[in-house]
Amino acid sequence: MGVVLLALGGTISVPGRGRGARLSGAEITAAVPGLTELGVPLDVRDVQAVPGGSLTFAQFLDVVAIASRAVAEGADGVVVTQGTDSLEETAFLADLVWPHEAPFVLTGAMRQPAMAGADGPANVLAAVRVATAPEARGAGALVVLNDEVHAARWVRKTHSTSTATFASPNTGPLGHIVEGRVRMLLIPPRHEPLPAGPDRKRLEDARVALHVVTLDDDGDRLQGLEATHRGLVVAGFGVGHVPGALAPRLGALAEHMPVVLTSRTGSGPVLRHTYSAPGSETDLRRRGLIDSGFLDPYKARVLLRLLLAAGAGRDDIAEAFALRG
Template identity: 45%
Template sequence: MGTEPVRVHVLAVGGTIAMTPRAAGHGVSPSLGADELLAALHAEPAGAHVSSSSFRRLPGAHLTLDDVVSLHAKVAELANRGCGGVVITQGTDTLEETSFALDLLGDAAVPVVFTGAMRHPGQPGADGPANLLDAIRLAASDAAVGLGVTVVMNGEVHSARYVQKRHTTQLSAFASPGLGPLGWVAEGRIRIPLRPARLPALPLPVPVRPAPVALFTATLGDDIRLLPLLPELGYEGAVLAGFGAGHLPAWAVTDAEALAARMPVVLASRTGAGELYRDTYDFPGSERDLLARGLIGAGAVSPLKARMLLSLALGAGLTRDAVSLAYDALSA
């Protein structure tokens, strides 16, 4: 990116990284803005000229896909104004979903890096400043170009397409099952030894109206009686997180097939890692049986991210066949 400092803009969305104690002294809530987060760094990292703004001040659990669509538009605006990279700070509760959704909305013209914190600023060993510093360094680096949307936490760099939050409290909560991190930050230097092939951006026009999509997780002994009710409740699609490599109880097969005849129904694995099978098991409720009944295989896409994809795809007007191809592309 040359010898001049790279213009990096920090967009603060809220989350633990921005939380301070409530007035009553019980618990914390997001109150810090972008400028205050940057003040904790004491100085700009070498090679970056940093600006900032506050986009939202919300817990991660309060964000919606509409917020993500607006965030995508803001990133595009910043890129058009000459920013060389964008860092987004938000709550870790939904970070794996928002970063993935932003990646699906199309390749940004500049590196986009998400980060957050597992410990709020009032706790000993708060990790927010270190994560933010690493994220700015990545956004300003040549190494970030062509990686797609990334997530930086605990000194590791992850692809938004693979990263998951795997623990409630540990600083090492974020991991990329089946792939691992793309790289790390050491002594302020960005190391990216793993560069997965970038897939073409999905044909998702912007603005997109995210469609309501239900996520249902299969559990032992459940009769899954909610499935027939989903259309009447206003859902336009559903993701079924099945057992193992993509299985449902035999008594749920009829309802799953009937639902797939009314709306797109995606079959994923509740394990959250590994690829959905297509052609191994053959019993009522197996992956062979369910795919033959019209369900769409999620491939290697986890249930949470499968729901993001289906909501954006349906909101953009993609056909069922186009939706199926999108899951195949993400699993290639």
């Protein structure tokens, strides 16, 4: 059946200053040199015409549902074009629930189509190649930009403007597109997918806060959080540390909701039992915090919210982070 391409919004669809509404999926694909020559049938659909920064969990889960139906009806793979602001989070959201062998490929652009050196066409061409590549089957959700293939689990947006912004600091890319050929170097392990269609009311209610720890942080902004949120992700210093004065507040919150400890550094894991001072990872785990392993704060928040929406209890959440972190 070929590839279903689902076009959202974002830079890849912005025609330029003063040039009206966003480009449609058909207009985006029409501007891709060499796409027709691939000989891949394309079913292009416009969905969720919003910038990447305005996407919601519910909206993107609807996109995943459309993609899943397309694969069930015979599509070989799916490409989603969207804004890059939230792409590292939507990719992981898709990866957590994607049940198919067919690749789910996300791409976008850092330069608008009218700019010199616009990268959108090359990224779309590469994404379609990956979506049809036998080597990419079974790899889950993939992010393809700059002729690199990244696992949704590891990819990060690391620069505000560079066309090479997407990187996987802990692992490097899974593969590359070289002379039009998809060269996969490794395939990440897959886990049982989470429920793809949580009840929308439960999803809405499963609010998860993210608190980035900073110098001299006393946790004042966390007061009353247990009344407004169901979970908390803490982006701690280094290997998972917080000021000693903040530790009791986090422990008190952990009595009311799951509190997940991550690192704000951008790569590397939180530790479990190397340091023992107040506010250390050992102290925080003793107070009931759940360690995220290698999951960064943004990915941890996605996983925690899906788990809460599915009705998972604290032990199930801890087990899920131990498996996926």
